[in-house]
Amino acid sequence: MKILGIETSCDETAAAVVEDGSTILSNVVVSQIDIFAEYGGVIPEVAARSHLEVMMPVVAKALSEADCTWDDIDAIAVTYAPGLLGSLLIGTLTARTLAILYGKPLYAVHHLKSHVYANWLGEKAPILFPVLALVVSGGHTQILYMPAHNKFEIIGTTHDDAVGECFDKVAKILGLPYPGGPSIAAAAASGDAGKYKLPHPKVEGLDFSFSGLKTAVLRAVQKELGLPISHPSHDLKNHLSAQQVADFAASFQKTAVEILCEKLSLALAKYPDIQSVVIAGGVSANQKLREALSEAYFPEPKLSGDNGAMVAAACYYEIQSGVMPVDPYSLNIYPRISIES
Numbered sequence: 001m002k003i004l005g006i007e008t009s010c011d012e013t014a015a016a017v018v019e020d021g022s023t024i025l026s027n028v029v030v031s032q033i034d035i036f037a038e039y040g041g042v043i044p045e046v047a048a049r050s051h052l053e054v055m056m057p058v059v060a061k062a063l064s065e066a067d068c069t070w071d072d073i074d075a076i077a078v079t080y081a082p083g084l085l086g087s088l089l090i091g092t093l094t095a096r097t098l099a100i101l102y103g104k105p106l107y108a109v110h111h112l113k114s115h116v117y118a119n120w121l122g123e124k125a126p127i128l129f130p131v132l133a134l135v136v137s138g139g140h141t142q143i144l145y146m147p148a149h150n151k152f153e154i155i156g157t158t159h160d161d162a163v164g165e166c167f168d169k170v171a172k173i174l175g176l177p178y179p180g181g182p183s184i185a186a187a188a189a190s191g192d193a194g195k196y197k198l199p200h201p202k203v204e205g206l207d208f209s210f211s212g213l214k215t216a217v218l219r220a221v222q223k224e225l226g227l228p229i230s231h232p233s234h235d236l237k238n239h240l241s242a243q244q245v246a247d248f249a250a251s252f253q254k255t256a257v258e259i260l261c262e263k264l265s266l267a268l269a270k271y272p273d274i275q276s277v278v279i280a281g282g283v284s285a286n287q288k289l290r291e292a293l294s295e296a297y298f299p300e301p302k303l304s305g306d307n308g309a310m311v312a313a314a315c316y317y318e319i320q321s322g323v324m325p326v327d328p329y330s331l332n333i334y335p336r337i338s339i340e341s
């Protein structure tokens, strides 16, 4: 079964063709990172307009690279939630129109489900259930209990910032480019991870909090520079040496990875029936996290961020689980909605 997956929830315009939920026939991603690096973050209206410009060429390229015509496509899958409203609108309107035009069944897929299913892409040994999924992305930090395909229970979630968001905010303080994850990882390579001691948040159970860690970095930078806490955060980068930036990046990255690993260990202790652990979302590209969790499944690094292949994979397992197509004339989008709904 060949599924065309379409993804536009944030700042990547993506389409892919995947066969039977695992074999990637094409995977086209056009990122808007170059536009938003200049601003230090995503501007929703600009993101929506950029999706509109490249959406159809991206779909056409996904089909041609997969060597497919519309006759070969069995279903269309699209991200309907959660994400930026304008961005979701472009992807879903495109998918709805194509489904009507070519008479294909249309499936609406939750974005976090897609991130989790990136782990099923590619040839690998079967992932055994129950699965524990750690979702670490730009907008979410959650631990999910997955007893079977397409069944999710949220057993831990962040009270405030997501870990990817924390990487992005700390990068901004240090004067490193957006997105913060890759730039912090790169700067950390020449830093001393033991140089600055940063606190682990005291959050009960399997929940997370990352806003305090960002503030802890801010205060530690101000202290290191001998500046008062009233000193504006946007100016600190002008006072930091390259070595101080590297040391802060390494110390922060180490602390963030430790926090994720601690909560994962707690979850495994609480759910002893777990057979496999999968890591999902943009932060799963992080090399230190991969080294720390060597027993877990990770997507290929290029499949950690937003892409259409993971949407098609999630859709395949939805179909296997008996999920029915949606009406292309009346598909709703949801900027915020839980994976459990």
Ligand SMILES: Nc1ncnc2c1ncn2[C@@H]1O[C@H](COP(=O)(O)OP(=O)(O)OP(=O)(O)O)[C@@H](O)[C@H]1O
Pocket (backbone or CB within 6 Å): 009, 010, 082, 083, 111, 115, 136, 137, 138, 139, 140, 163, 164, 165, 167, 168, 179, 180, 181, 182, 185, 281, 282, 283, 284, 285, 286, 287, 304, 305, 306
């Ligand atoms: N190597 C890395 N190390 C740490 N973080 C990373 C790395 N690469 C990317 N990230 C982070 O991943 C995030 C982007 O991931 P993703 O695209 O999954 O998020 P999103 O789609 O914006 O949010 P969500 O999936 O929650 O809707 C950014 O915060 C980015 O800094």
Ligand SMILES: [Mg+2]
Pocket (backbone or CB within 6 Å): 111, 115, 137, 138, 281, 282, 305, 306
């Ligand atoms: Mg994402």
